[in-house]
Amino acid sequence: MQLTKCIIPHTIANMISFEDVHLSFGKNEVLRGINLKIERGSKTVIIGPSGGGKSTLLRTVNRFEKPNKGRVIVNGHDLNAATGKQLNTLRQGIGMVFQSFNLYPHKTALENLTMAPLTLKRGSKDEVMSRARENLRAVGLADRADSYPSQLSGGQQQRVAIARALTMNPDILLFDEPTSALDPEMIQEVLEIMEEVAQRQNITMLFVTHEMRFAEHISDRVLFLDEGQIMEDGPPHQVFHQPKTTRMTAFLGKILH
Amino acid sequence: MNGPFSIRNWRTWFKAAPLFLRGYGQTLLISLWGLLIALLIGVFAGIALTSRANGRQRALAAIMRGYMSFFQNTPLMIQVFIFYNVLPKMGVRLSVTMVGVLGLALYTGAYAADIVASAIRAVPLGQTEAAESQGFSRAQTLWLVILPQSVKIALPAMTNQVVNLIKNSSVLAVIAGGELMYVADSWSGSNLIYGPTFVMTGLLYLAICLPISMIARQLEKRSVRNV
Secondary structure (H helix, E strand, O other), X not given: OOOHHHEXXXXXOEEEEEEEEXXXXXXXXXXXXXXXXXXXXXXXXXXXXXXXXXXHHHHXXXXXXXXXXXXXXXXXXXXXXXXXXXXXXXXXXXXXXXXXXXXXXXXXHHHHHHHHXXXXXXXXXXXXXXXXXXXXXXXXXXHHOOOOHHHOOHHHHHHHHHHHHHHOOOOEEEEEOOOOOOOHHHHHHHHHHHHHHOOOOOOEEEEEOOOHHHHHXXXXXXXXEEOOEEEEEEOHHHHHHOOOOHHHHHHHHHHOO | OOOOOXXXXXXXXXXXXXXXXHHHHHHHHHHHHHHHHHHHHHHHHXXXXXXXXXXXXXXHHHHHHHHHHHHHOOXXXXXXXXXXXXXXXXXXXXXXXXXXXXXXXHHHHHHHHHHXXXXXXXXXXXXXXXXXXXXXXXXXXXXXXXXXXHHHHHHHHHHHHHHHHHHHHHHHHHHOXXXXXXXXXXXXXXXXXXXXXXXXXXXXXXXXXXXXXXXXXXXXXXXXXXX
16 A cells, blocks of 8 residues: 555654644534644543543544544644545554444454454464454453453453454554443443553553543643643643643533542 | 035146146246345445445435335336336347346345345444444445344345245236246136135245245344344
């Protein structure tokens, strides 16, 4: 796959760059001029009130949403300029973990991990199979390799989904409210797995989450997004303990009791 | 004993039974081919109806809508007459069997398309997103993720269509299709034995349709349980 055409040289130092990104759904302006550079290997958490544009921002990184204005540059590639084929190739390196897991129900846990990398040739068959087994072990589900999603709990399904994303050997992982659809008693097991996954230095990760303790613990950068704009941007201790804006203070007041 | 169900009438019918079995074979043969082609049409049209990403796909979807509207809203008998009587005048000569297969396939395909389309739409959007986030193309997403799940959803309704198709094949009697209903109609007319003829003919249809209906009901129950 020839990808060089859409490479923009000066942006390669950063894994993801948002350049004046505007996005509207009809009259509803969801993103109002986002400028951001996300470093390679960094772990960034995006927080903020619902409807503030968090998920939308995340979804511009694999072009599930396309900006009306401005551009998103991933690993040096301008997503606006990418053709359908280029986009598919780029997406192989951008994993996504969804709120509702979205495992393939007609495939076993192991097949969920291997189907895409085998079909799209992300490594030889042996490599993919051993990577998949290793990742299932990493999420604590080596013994459920042959179970179908319907036979797994929500927490287990989400852990399989995380392992599925990892098995593609991605450069970027996007987590879109990964614990929001879980029963309370299952949130912890998924957070623990995500914490372990966050140790992987070579993967750039973006998390949209409402789990503040988790956010503070695993991230090296926190973004507070409200009304389509970045209101706070800094290391977690600063954003959580010395917020600059009154909105952040108000937001923290609402969620921390 | 006289009357339509006299022993003599039964005896005469049973002597002619091999004739009916040949007609039965023709019914099953036409139905099987009709079904296979109807399924192909249904899958193709169903996919066309649900993919409207660009202008060409939208045009194709509109054409499929037109096809379905015509074949769903005109009697099968008229369609068969057109294939049988009008096409030869346009230089297209088809055997009676071919007309039967084609007529049943186009008629049933129009319904199968709706079933396939709604089964595709019934697969949650999250499945498409999961597949596309992994870098699958649209075609791969459809083939590997959406269609395997749609099959399960479509199966009960499709099985009902199989029963309809087999029963509808009796319409081919009007063009001397050589199938069961044609044999029953012509044989009973020339032998003036109607009672045993149509009871047995009905039973022959029942013998194939009832088991399929029962399978359909089982499939429906199973799919309700799995929701």
